[in-house]
Amino acid sequence: MTDTPIPCADKLLALHAFADSELDALTTVAIEEHLRTCAGCRAALEKIEATRALLSRTSLRHQAPGALRESILAEVAPRAGQNRKSRRAGVAPWLGGGVIGALAASLALLLAVPDMAEPGLSDAFVDGQIRSLQGAHLVDVETSDRHTVKPWFNGRITYAPPVVDLRDAGFPLVGGRLDVVERENVAVLVYRRRLHCINLFIRPMPRLASPFAGETHRAGYNLVRWSSGGLEFWAVSDLASSELQEFRRNFERESR
Amino acid sequence: MTRRWPIPRLAFSRRRPAREEAGHDEDRVHRLILPHLDAAWTYARYLTRDAALAEDIVQDAFLRAFRAQASCHGDGKAWLMAIVRNCWHDWLRAHRRVETAAILTDPVDENTPESLLERQGETDRLRAVLGDLPEPFRETLVLRELEEMSYREIAEVTGAPIGTVMSRLARGREMLAKLMLESEEPDEREAMQR
Numbered sequence: 001m002t003d004t005p006i007p008c009a010d011k012l013l014a015l016h017a018f019a020d021s022e023l024d025a026l027t028t029v030a031i032e033e034h035l036r037t038c039a040g041c042r043a044a045l046e047k048i049e050a051t052r053a054l055l056s057r058t059s060l061r062h063q064a065p066g067a068l069r070e071s072i073l074a075e076v077a078p079r080a081g082q083n084r085k086s087r088r089a090g091v092a093p094w095l096g097g098g099v100i101g102a103l104a105a106s107l108a109l110l111l112a113v114p115d116m117a118e119p120g121l122s123d124a125f126v127d128g129q130i131r132s133l134q135g136a137h138l139v140d141v142e143t144s145d146r147h148t149v150k151p152w153f154n155g156r157i158t159y160a161p162p163v164v165d166l167r168d169a170g171f172p173l174v175g176g177r178l179d180v181v182e183r184e185n186v187a188v189l190v191y192r193r194r195l196h197c198i199n200l201f202i203r204p205m206p207r208l209a210s211p212f213a214g215e216t217h218r219a220g221y222n223l224v225r226w227s228s229g230g231l232e233f234w235a236v237s238d239l240a241s242s243e244l245q246e247f248r249r250n251f252e253r254e255s256r
Numbered sequence: 257m258t259r260r261w262p263i264p265r266l267a268f269s270r271r272r273p274a275r276e277e278a279g280h281d282e283d284r285v286h287r288l289i290l291p292h293l294d295a296a297w298t299y300a301r302y303l304t305r306d307a308a309l310a311e312d313i314v315q316d317a318f319l320r321a322f323r324a325q326a327s328c329h330g331d332g333k334a335w336l337m338a339i340v341r342n343c344w345h346d347w348l349r350a351h352r353r354v355e356t357a358a359i360l361t362d363p364v365d366e367n368t369p370e371s372l373l374e375r376q377g378e379t380d381r382l383r384a385v386l387g388d389l390p391e392p393f394r395e396t397l398v399l400r401e402l403e404e405m406s407y408r409e410i411a412e413v414t415g416a417p418i419g420t421v422m423s424r425l426a427r428g429r430e431m432l433a434k435l436m437l438e439s440e441e442p443d444e445r446e447a448m449q450r
Contacts, residue, residue, distance in 0.1 A: 016426045020400065022407050051433045055401035059379045060386070064297035068311050072293065072318045194404060 007044035008034075015041060019048045021240040049246060053170030056194045121182070122234075126218045128179045128188065129199045129236040138197070139175030139190050149176040153187050161187040161202040161231065162255035169250040171198065191247070198237040198247060205232045213248075215241055224248050228255070288332035289321050295333060295403050296340050302398045303344045305387050316343045334409040337399065341413060385435045392416075393428030400425055 007015070011034065017023045018031045035042055132138045141152040146163040153161060156178055165173040174190040179201065186203040205227055213226035222241040225234050226248055233251075235244055296317060300310035317340040321328075328335045386394060392414075399410045410421045 013422045013426055016429065017407070017422060020407070020425075047433055047437070048429060050437055051429045052401060054382060054432070054436055055386075055397065057379060057382070060382060061294065061402050062298045062301045064293045064314070065311070068297070068314060069293060072290075072315065075315075075319060075322065194401075 005038075005040035005043050007040040008038060011038075011041055012044065015045050016048060019045065019052060019242075021242060053168075056170035057172070058192065058194065122216055122218050122223050124181050125199075125201055125223060125234045125236045126221045128181065128201065129197075129221060132177070132179075132188070132190070132197070132199055138177070140177035142175040144173050144175075146173060149173065149189070152176060153178075157185050157187055159187075159204055159231065161189070162229075163189060164251060164254040166191060166247070166250045166254060169246075170194075171247055171250060193237070193239055193243060193247070196237055196239045198235055198239065198244070200251070201234040201236065203232055205230050215245070217241070226252070228252065288325065288328060289318065289336055292333045292336050293318075296336055298402055299337055299340050299395070299398055300344065302387060302394055302402075303341070303391070309347070313340060313343045313347060316347075331409070333403075334405065334412045337403075337405075337413045338415075341395070382436065385432060388435075389428060389431055392424050393431060396421060396424040397428045397432065 011031070014023065014027065014031055018028065023031065035045065141149055143149060144165060144167070146165050150160070150163040153176065163173070163176070167173070171191045171193055174192050174197075176190065177188050178185050179188045180186070181201060181203065184203065186201050189200040189202065191198040191200065213224070215222065215224045217223070221236055221238055222244050223234055223236050224241070224244045224247075225232070227233065233248075235247055235251075237244055237247075239247075293314075296314050297310065300313045300317070301307065304310045304313060317336065320343065321336055321339050324339075386397065389397070395414060396410060399405045399413060400407075405413070407418050407421050407425075410416075411418045414421065416424070
């Protein structure tokens with residue numbers, strides 16, 4: 001093993017909190033500043049990110065057995081059953097809290113902001129993300145196999161989007177679908193991060209688009225944009241922007 | 257395969273006047289506690305490291321939660337997780353004199369629906385490594401990384417100050433990284449041992 005640069009001992013907890021997006025704005029800026037000049041802390045942060053990526057697999061969670069669910073429902077039924085005739089219990093799928101939260105957030109958005117004036121481009125992508133979380137239309141082709149996803153786009157769009165699986169980086173590929181942005185069909189790749197969803201919109205570079213990468217926020221969603229090989233990429237998610245940037249880095253590296 | 261998402265209960269409909277809640281027991285329970293069954297189950301599995309015991313713990317926790325639901329204000333998840341933890345510690349206290357070694361060394365899970373997923377081997381190993389960490393680090397990692405709870409919520413569940421939560425998390429990640437990341441290249445390790 002080669003010498004690894006040593007992180008600053010007094011910064012270690014702050015680095016973890018930074019990775020967890022738990023720092024306040026001032027400290028975040030201070031840490032970012034410090035990371036630029038300290039190789040040791042950069043290495044430490046990378047290790048933290050790698051560990052988080054390992055743990056971000058949804059399969060580490062356990063799904064409660066059906067029998068347990070039944071017996072708990074039976075426990076509550078006699079008390080609450082008197083109040084109501086119809087019970088929703090059997091219908092409600094037991095989704096993770098994150099998914100419910102994302103759905104609630106997106107629905108709340110629709111209800112709270114019904115008349116957004118003339119939605120801009122990033123709004124169009126956020127809308128796409130929200131639509132995808134609402135109905136059964138998260139993916140048209142559901143597979144973690146990029147060799148299935150890539151040919152699926154053939155004939156549906158006029159360009160070939162790069163498809164990579166980022167499972168090892170903690171962003172497993174869920175599938176792909178077609179969406180419509182500015183009246184054009186665009187390819188969307190769907191990735192997962194823990195309980196969050198990332199929609200990656202890929203389309204040919206519009207003629208007047210800036211070649212520079214950038215990020216923005218809309219209605220609680222983070223958007224990261226970059227371009228490569230004549231294509232424009234928009235990643236949309238409710239993930240923290242630091243994690244979305246991490247996703248971009250991994251995608252760029254793998255699709256090269 | 258298509259997924260059907262349910263219409264979610266909206267965040268801003270959560271807080272209702274207390275008198276109304278009395279009339280909608282079931283609603284409140286469904287909204288507050290039941291959505292967190294998988295979370296409670298996951299937490300109990302990693303706490304107990306035993307499926308049968310976890311089932312008892314979760315059942316007990318839900319019973320207590322139903323009985324005490326009036327005492328839950330705000331987020332049901334942290335509240336429920338704290339109850340799960342209490343049930344586990346009560347169980348430990350009650351069984352302290354009983355031989356627990358068999359339970360504590362039981363391997364982590366065998367029979368989950370995910371067992372069909374690819375890379376099961378590595379997931380199994382991760383679960384086992386996580387399960388082998390000392391409890392304070394294990395539970396902090398589970399609550400943070402698997403259940404995505406905030407530092408404040410974890411402090412609430414575990415009854416530890418935020419600073420302790422942070423240092424447990426840092427230490428836990430470090431231990432896990434040592435076990436998982438640094439042993440990822442077996443060839444290199446063997447070469448070094450020679």
